[in-house]
Amino acid sequence: MSAAELEALRRHFRDPSSECDVGPGWRSLVLRCHEAVVAEFPEYELRAVKQKFAALAFQASPRPWKQGGDWTQGEADRLRTLVAGFTAASERTCERCGEAGTLRETRWIELTLCAACESVVGRDGRLRPPAQRSRKRGSGHVVTGSPNAE
Numbered sequence: 024m025s026a027a028e029l030e031a032l033r034r035h036f037r038d039p040s041s042e043c044d045v046g047p048g049w050r051s052l053v054l055r056c057h058e059a060v061v062a063e064f065p066e067y068e069l070r071a072v073k074q075k076f077a078a079l080a081f082q083a084s085p086r087p088w089k090q091g092g093d094w095t096q097g098e099a100d101r102l103r104t105l106v107a108g109f110t111a112a113s114e115r116t117c118e119r120c121g122e123a124g125t126l127r128e129t130r131w132i133e134l135t136l137c138a139a140c141e142s143v144v145g146r147d148g149r150l151r152p153p154a155q156r157s158r159k160r161g162s163g164h165v166v167t168g169s170p171n172a173e
């Protein structure tokens with residue numbers, strides 16, 4: 024997800040300081056979800072983009088909320104259906120790398136990960152390890168670092 028693409032999505036956050044709180048493997052899912060939603064609801068409002076129970080939670084409303092409501096049940100249902108497709112896809116996508124993943128219940132937090140990422144994500148469940156240069160060529164043995172080597 025490029026900065027410009029991210030910016031297009033972030034404009035929809037109710038709270039402009041919100042961030043997309045998902046791992047890098049889901050960024051393109053989030054972007055495609057945004058594109059699907061914005062195509063039908065150009066003014067949709069985002070409350071949060073995060074991981075919930077190992078699935079993508081793209082919490083949006085058809086448009087900015089107003090007293091008394093500002094959208095029909097049909098619109099709300101349509102939005103929910105659009106988002107549900109991406110939530111379902113996230114349940115099969117590694118949140119860390121974007122490869123095929125499955126539900127992992129080996130930590131305090133449930134995550135959807137592929138086998139390779141399951142083996143490197145630490146017990147704290149953080150998907151972004153401290154900046155580490157794996158596969159640095161020509162400088163000796165830089166092996167993929169232990170996830171616990173913080």
Ligand SMILES: [Zn+2]
Pocket residue numbers: 048117118119120121122124136137138139140141
């Ligand atoms: Zn992975």
